[in-house]
Amino acid sequence: MTAADESVLITTERSGLPAERGWWRKAVVYQIYPRSFADSNGDGMGDIRGIIEHLDHIEKLGVDVVWLSPVYRSPQDDNGYDISDYQDIDPMFGSLADLDELIAGLHARGIRLVMDLVVNHTSDEHPWFEASRSSKDDPKRDWYVWRPARPGTVPGEPGAEPNNWGSIFSGPAWEYDERTGEYYLHLFTRKQPDLNWENPQVRRAVHDMMRWWVARGVDGFRMDVINFISKVDGLPDGEVHDGALFGNGFPFFAGGPRLDEFLAEINREVFGDDEEAVRFLTVGEMPGSTVEQAQLYTDPARREVDMIFQFEHMEVDEGPGGKFDPRPIHLPELKRSLARWQDGLAENGWNSLYWSNHDRPRAVSRFGDDSEEYREVSAKALGTVLHLMRGTPYVYQGEELGMTNTVLERIEDFRDVESLNYFREATEVRGQDPAEVLPALGYAGRDNSRTPVQWDDSSNAGFTVGEPWIAVTPNYRMINAAAQVDDPASVFSHYRELVRLRHELPIVSDGTLTMHLLDDEQVFAYSRALGDEGLLVLANLSGRPARVDASALGWTEGEVVLTNLPDGVPSLGAEVALRPWEAVAWRRRHA
Ligand code: TEU
Numbered sequence: 205m206t207a208a209d210e211s212v213l214i215t216t217e218r219s220g221l222p223a224e225r226g227w228w229r230k231a232v233v234y235q236i237y238p239r240s241f242a243d244s245n246g247d248g249m250g251d252i253r254g255i256i257e258h259l260d261h262i263e264k265l266g267v268d269v270v271w272l273s274p275v276y277r278s279p280q281d282d283n284g285y286d287i288s289d290y291q292d293i294d295p296m297f298g299s300l301a302d303l304d305e306l307i308a309g310l311h312a313r314g315i316r317l318v319m320d321l322v323v324n325h326t327s328d329e330h331p332w333f334e335a336s337r338s339s340k341d342d343p344k345r346d347w348y349v350w351r352p353a354r355p356g357t358v359p360g361e362p363g364a365e366p367n368n369w370g371s372i373f374s375g376p377a378w379e380y381d382e383r384t385g386e387y388y389l390h391l392f393t394r395k396q397p398d399l400n401w402e403n404p405q406v407r408r409a410v411h412d413m414m415r416w417w418v419a420r421g422v423d424g425f426r427m428d429v430i431n432f433i434s435k436v437d438g439l440p441d442g443e444v445h446d447g448a449l450f451g452n453g454f455p456f457f458a459g460g461p462r463l464d465e466f467l468a469e470i471n472r473e474v475f476g477d478d479e480e481a482v483r484f485l486t487v488g489e490m491p492g493s494t495v496e497q498a499q500l501y502t503d504p505a506r507r508e509v510d511m512i513f514q515f516e517h518m519e520v521d522e523g524p525g526g527k528f529d530p531r532p533i534h535l536p537e538l539k540r541s542l543a544r545w546q547d548g549l550a551e552n553g554w555n556s557l558y559w560s561n562h563d564r565p566r567a568v569s570r571f572g573d574d575s576e577e578y579r580e581v582s583a584k585a586l587g588t589v590l591h592l593m594r595g596t597p598y599v600y601q602g603e604e605l606g607m608t609n610t611v612l613e614r615i616e617d618f619r620d621v622e623s624l625n626y627f628r629e630a631t632e633v634r635g636q637d638p639a640e641v642l643p644a645l646g647y648a649g650r651d652n653s654r655t656p657v658q659w660d661d662s663s664n665a666g667f668t669v670g671e672p673w674i675a676v677t678p679n680y681r682m683i684n685a686a687a688q689v690d691d692p693a694s695v696f697s698h699y700r701e702l703v704r705l706r707h708e709l710p711i712v713s714d715g716t717l718t719m720h721l722l723d724d725e726q727v728f729a730y731s732r733a734l735g736d737e738g739l740l741v742l743a744n745l746s747g748r749p750a751r752v753d754a755s756a757l758g759w760t761e762g763e764v765v766l767t768n769l770p771d772g773v774p775s776l777g778a779e780v781a782l783r784p785w786e787a788v789a790w791r792r793r794h795a
Contacts, residue, residue, distance in 0.1 A: 221314060221423075223483030228510060229554065230713040231268035231485075232591070232703045233318070233598045237562040238275050238297055239283055240656050241601055243668035250656070250667070252298035252306055258659075261685060263313045265604055265696070266703035269485060270310055271318045271426050273562055275303065279329050281395040282373075282621050283654075285320075285428060286327040290413045307421040316423035318485055323410045324432045325396040332409075333397050340384050347406050348397050349389035351378075351439070359385055368441045369457075370450025374625035377453060389439075391432060391457060393621055401433040401466055411473040418474065424485030427509065430467070431490035431497075434460025447525075449633065458492045464500060467508035481507065487556055487596075489513045495548030502553035511556045511596055516541045518564060521648075528626055528644040533571065535745060536723050543719040546594055546730075550716065555595030559586055560603060565652040567600075569609035573747055578785050579606055579683075582745075584698040584768035585787035589728050589743045591702035592766075592789055594717040599699060602657050605685055606695035610655045610677040612646040619674050623649040660686035698768060705766065711737050711791075720757050726750040727782065731757065736793060739765070742780060743787035752780040762790030 242254030252275060262270060274284035275297040284294070293299050310317050326333055335344040357364035360380045366387050369377040371394075378387040379394040389398045399406050414425065435457045442451030467488070475481035488501060488509040501508050520538045523529035549555050559567035568574050572582030583606035591597045612618060615627055615638065623645045630636040646652075651674060656667035658680040664672050665680035677683075688694035706712045715732035726746040732739040740759050744750040754760065755778045766789040767773050773788055774780045782788075 220311065221316060221483075225482045226504075226554075227482075228269070228485045228596050230706060231596055232266070232706055233269040233271050233485075233596060234262055234265065234267040234604075235271045235273065235561055235598055235600045237273045237601060237654060239273075239673065240654050240667075242657065242659065243670065243672075246668060246670040247296070248668050248670040248672050249296050251296065252293070252302040256302070256306055256309055259309050259313060261689065262310075262315065264689060264700065265599070266700055266707070267315065267599065269316045269318055269423070271487075271598070272320060274320045274322060276322075279327055279395065281327070281393050285322050286325070286393070286396045287322055288327040288329040288331075291416055304420065311421065316485065317421070318424040318426055318487070319417055319422050320428060321414065321425040321430075322428040323399060324429045325390065325392060325398045328395045328397050332399075336397075337381055337383060337388070340386070346403050347400055349400050349435070349439075350384075350386045351389070352386055353380075359387075367439050367453070368444065368451035369439075369453030370442075370448070373622050374629040376450060391429075391453075393625070398435075399433070401462070407466065407469060411470065414470070414474040418484075423483070424487075427486065427488045429491065430488040430509075431459050431463055431493060431501075431512075432457050433466055434462040436460055449629070454492060459490075459497055464506070464508060467501065468506060471507045471509075478507070485510055487511050487513060491515045495544055498545070499548060499553050502549065504552075511554045513556050513558065513561075514545060516545070521570070527648050528630075528641070530644055530647050535725055535728070538571075539719060539722050539728060542593070543722060546717050546719065550594070555593075556598060557590050557593055557595040558598040558600070559590055560600045560653055561598070562600070562653055563650050565648060566607055566609045567603055568606055569652070571745070573785065574608040576682075578747060579608065580695055581768050582785040583695045585743045585745060585785045587695075587699055587702050588741065588766060588768065588787040588789060589745070591699075591706060592712055592732065592739065592741050593730070594715065594732070597702075597706070600653060602653075604696050604699040605658060605683055605688055607655075607658060607683055608677060608679060609652040610675065612649050612651055613642065615642065617675070618645065618649060618651055620650045620654065623651065658684040660684050693770075701766060709739075709765075709791075710734055711739050715739065721752070724750075724752075727752055729757070731759070738762075738792045740776075740790045740792075741787070742782060744782035744785060747784045749784065750782045752782065753778045754780045759790065759792075762792040765789050765791045 239250050241250040242258050243250050244253035275293050276287045277289035277292045277294045278284045278287050307317050332347050335342050336348045351366035353359035353364040365376050365378040371377040373392050380387050390396050442453040444451050475484050486509045490512045493514050498512050502511055521530050521533045523531045567586050568583040572586050630641045631638050655677045656672050659666035661681040665676045688696035711732050711734040715734035718731050720729040721727055726744055727750050728743045728745050730741055742752055754776045759776050764773050769786045
């Protein structure tokens with residue numbers, strides 16, 4: 205495709221939405237996990253027409269961007285994060301025509317579409333990989349990471365893998381391929397072989413594909429584990445931690461030596477010159493990234509990405525054994541982590557803000573209290589704390605309704621490859637008692653956030669007229685959109701108000717942020733300032749009454765701009781009494 209063709213194409217379906225530099229600072233992003241959003245044809249799987257049928261819901265929430273998790277052709281080994289054709293839609297989700305209609309429908313409502321870019325790996329059923337594994341001499345052999353067995357070993361035997369890295373989804377990170385007698389690298393499942401980004405042909409193919417989507421009207425990309433694309437030369441063995449079955453390859457594939465170069469190349473090759481590039485949104489999913497790395501990745505002058513998803517606050521309840529070794533959340537630790545990122549990107553760069561996504565449990569169940577007594581008020585408190593911070597907020601589908609974790613007690617309840625692989629390895633290889641493993645999977649498993657969105661109290665919560673691919677969370681009769689969208693006291697209305705405040709109060713999008721009371725075990729407190737204006741947020745993130753001396757923070761008066769317990773809002777001063785999960789934001793005209 206020549207630059208000329210490309211420039212002609214680009215004008216095909218521009219959103220035509222205003223794109224001043226940094227527009228995404230005032231934006232709120234809504235993440236859709238298509239498999240679980242809405243099913244339009246009764247096959248029990250969500251699809252693109254199901255999203256089109258619910259555009260009013262998204263528009264009513266007031267969000268500015270939809271991030272659409274993968275809908276590309278895929279054997280669905282990892283629910284679409286294993287792509288076999290980047291430029292086609294999987295029939296279970298619909299067609300390219302459906303997606304064009306979705307793009308047009310969103311743009312007509314002033315909403316942009318960000319696609320999921322999964323290019324650290326492809327599916328093993330992608331023609332690129334099928335060619336690559338066909339023979340050592342195939343021109344695409346070097347499009348993936350192939351290596352011979354470890355010297356002195358019998359290829360195919362345990363321990364013969366080229367290095368000792370473990371896959372993130374359990375087992376070794378290498379798969380032996382009988383046909384050519386070599387191993388290929390897969391940091392996730394064996395059906396997700398890693399692409400070799402050292403190969404310029406691979407990079408060009410990805411740039412072409414991304415330009416193709418831009419020409420179709422896409423407004424940006426969420427880039428899946430994009431900080432894994434540059435691996436350290438020699439792929440050295442990783443340290444084997446106590447009790448670990450494999451070496452930790454993370455230091456050798458996360459934030460690799462050529463990552464900045466590859467990110468800048470994508471930006472340049474796909475989004476063109478600076479004037480052009482500002483209209484797009486790019487967010488890099490970057491597990492394990494530090495504040496210092498993020499300062500570089502999100503520095504506008506370097507034109508790499510606009511923001512990243514960092515994971516520090518996602519690991520505050522992870523024990524030494526990782527995600528499935530849960531420990532209680534200690535609020536000061538969570539606050540210190542978020543404070544570090546707020547301070548670190550205050551001058552330059554930009555934060556994303558999120559409590560959950562399709563890889564994490566539901567926010568209200570994890571960070572709030574999903575009991576009947578406190579579910580709504582704590583869901584609203586979490587919304588207030590996150591959305592009034594400095595950064596771009598992300599709402600994961602159902603979070604605006606206060607949806608909770610589901611019931612995951614028997615292995616049959618699970619669908620997610622990460623949990624199923626972990627269970628198999630824990631019980632069959634480590635010999636752990638299933639009764640010991642299942643509660644941890646039930647607590648942290650990704651299926652918690654992948655149950656169908658609860659649209660109403662009809663069967664299957666109005667998600668499908670068929671048999672849903674995963675059970676609907678049992679509390680759907682109480683928690684659903686139909687019961688909330690017109691109820692001013694609902695979680696939905698609270699989230700709608702949060703979006704409005706970011707749109708209308710410059711202090712929310714542009715103000716500086718100062719965290720307070722970092723050691724307080726109950727209260728999350730911070731203030732914002734912009735010019736002569738100030739905003740104070742006090743949230744009691746506990747089930748017990750809490751007290752704050754706001755005068756010590758310099759606040760003795762202010763106008764209430766938001767609360768989640770309308771009656772009896774506490775007055776500012778030396779003794780601010782906050783009820784369980786009460787969250788209030790005050791504003792004043794002098795910072
Ligand atoms: O997730 C990467 C990632 O960090 C997660 O796998 C996370 O480490 C894991 O869930 C923690 O338990 C991205 C996608 O968001 C995820 O859905 C995919 O499974 C994964 O990449 C592979 O594409």
